[in-house]
Amino acid sequence: MAQETSQPSNWGKRIDRQPALREAVAIYREICGDSLIAFYARGSAHRGEAVFGLSDLDDVAYVTQLLSDEALERLYALSDARLEPWGLTGKRGLGRPRTLDWQTWGRPDASDEESLRYKGATFSLSYDATRVYGQDVLLGYSIPVPDxxxxxxxxxxxxxxxxxxxxxxxxxxxxxxxxxxxxxxxxxxxxxxxxxxxxxxxxxxxxxxxxxxxxxxxxxxxxxxxxxxxxxxxxxxxxxxxxxxxxxxxxxxxxxxxxxxxxxxxx
CATH class of the missing domain: 1.20.120 (Four Helix Bundle (Hemerythrin (Met), subunit A))
Known part of the structure; x- marks a missing residue:
């Protein structure tokens, strides 16, 4: 299958993920400050399968306080500017930070939907993610074995x-x-x-x-x-x-x- 000639020479080739992840952490720390709890790389970035121009960062950053719309726009602007060398711009760049709401979904009285979402969150973080920065957000929480x-x-x-x-x-x-x-x-x-x-x-x-x-x-x-x-x-x-x-x-x-x-x- 021929590659389009209009693409850069490294298009479709594997990304050196470590420098990209270090830059991602620096951006989150700059925007989120002390609110940043942890940063995880998921998906292809975690698996070492990310390629230039095709993969997104598929990250998750956990914070104590959600960003304002203005701060979120600054995050996206910095992501586009500073992650461009790895082809991680636009939707392929950094995502919206989130709180740790999923931790409450594992309680005994959780609804069926919450239980499924808890299993999904813990599965992703346990089997398809790498903690790059901050706290281990799974510490002390039960991790259901996928069945x-x-x-x-x-x-x-x-x-x-x-x-x-x-x-x-x-x-x-x-x-x-x-x-x-x-x-x-x-x-x-x-x-x-x-x-x-x-x-x-x-x-x-x-x-x-x-x-x-x-x-x-x-x-x-x-x-x-x-x-x-x-x-x-x-x-x-x-x-x-x-x-x-x-x-x-x-x-x-x-x-x-x-x-x-x-x-x-x-x-």
Whole structure:
């Protein structure tokens, strides 16, 4: 799959995340001051899979007091100016700091919705995030072990729904696919890895959401998906020259996602 010539030479290549994360912490400290409790890098920045021009920072900063609209605009302006060398501008840059409301969702009398949100927050921070600065916000809080029920809910409301909508030519309101063809293919590859990871959770074989911890395990256990999983390895981080074309890959991804759903539903 050819890269567009109008893009910079490092477009689609892995980012050296440590300098970018240090700069992100400096910006948050400058804007939030003593209110900043902690800063975590999540997603591709945590996994070491972030690439220039395609990945966002997917960070979370926790504060004791939410920023005013004026301070938030200053945060976004500094993010655009100082994270530009890593391609982390606009929506790919720093996010809105948040309070630690999720910590109250783990109480015994929490509603079913709050309990699910608590599990989601603790799962993300435990298995798909790196604490870069500040306090360990999980310290002293129970961390539910992800199980088949969690895998079903995660797959149903995230990857599976997004894939089903994409197959029908529609967009997910919360998780829309990128417009750029290469970024779009890369996102599909990521959805494949996430879907497969939920199968491993349901089978008690889960290590992490990193591709190397998901794809080889499934390839060994489920040889029928070998070709698809190898295609996924060629597109989910840096899109390789021999990466699959979008339409046929999406078609097979849809079949794979439905198989994943069947697997976790029967667990």
């Amino acid at each position: 088949a029920a969690f895998a079903r809910e995660y797959l149903r409301t995230g990857p599976l729904e997004t894939i089903r909508l994409a197959t029908g030519g529609k967009r997910h309101r919360e998780f829309p696919l990128p417009e750029e063809p290469e970024a779009r293919l890369r996102k599909l590859g990521r959805l494949a890895v996430l879907s497969g990871a939920m199968v491993l959770i349901a089978r008690s074989q889960f290590r992490s959401l990193r591709g190397p911890h998901v794809l080889p395990v499934l390839e060994t256990a489920e040889p029928r998906w070998t070709g698809f999983l190898q295609d996924t390895a060629r597109c989910y981080i840096e899109v390789q020259p021999d990466a699959p074309d979008y339409d046929p890959y999406l078609g097979t991804l849809a079949q794979f996602a439905e198989w994943c759903w069947q697997e976790v539903s029967e667990s």
